[in-house]
Amino acid sequence: MNRWFFVLLGLVGLAQAQAQSRLELIPTQSEARYRVREQLAGLNFPTDAVGTSKGVQGVVRLDRNGRALEGSRFTVDLNALASDEPRRDNYIRRNTLNTGQYPVAEFVPKEVRGLSFPLPQSGKFPVQIVGDLKIREVSRSVTWEGEVEFRGDTAYLQARTSFTFRDFGLVQPRVLVVLSVDENIRLEVSFAFRILER
DSSP, rough: HHHHHHHHHHHHHHHHHHHHEEEOOOOOOOOOEEEEEEEEETOOOEEEEEEOOOOOOEEEEEEESSOOOOEEEEEGGGOOOOOOOHHHHIIIIIIIIIITTOOOEEEEEEEEEEESSOOOOOOEEEEEEEEEEETTTEEEEEEEEEEEEETTTTEEEEEEEEETGGTTTTOOOOOOOOEOOOOOEEEEEEEEEEEOOO
16 A cells, blocks of 8 residues: 555656646737947947847746746847847848848747746746857857746746857947947847746
8 A cells, every 4th residue: 555655646746747837928019129338429428229129939838846848949030120220220130140141049948947836827926047048159058037927827027138249259339320339238028928838
């Protein structure tokens, strides 16, 4: 009898380990942004250059320990990046990102920290998302800091991370109206998810 009890416990543990949460990005309610501090000619103070792409796709599957399962992946259409300055956008597409050859950035999550499972029906929770970010031919591990809010079968994520142009071998923008560009790049996402499995 004791042997069957422990077998049953093992099966329950295995089922819990295999259980998963699955969330699918809602592209029409989601976007990714970059922010870079720059000094423009004719201004005495620096400002942020902000470029936004609404060309985002993705899905994430998590086990009960918050580990991302195979198939979890997000992409951002870099050709869709747009700021308030078309000359900047054209330079970034052609020279910094080379979007003709590398049209998307890719993020493959490995772990989400701060969530409880099954996923809650409501509430806001601070999270860390660890994974591999690939821009052009360079892939590096990054950590996103943010907050996720649950509203029924929808989850809303606000998260950010940062790195330098040098980290990904990127060329800093150089256009006539810009005197200088900071080395640091801040990435932000505002993502809405449809919760398919809790």
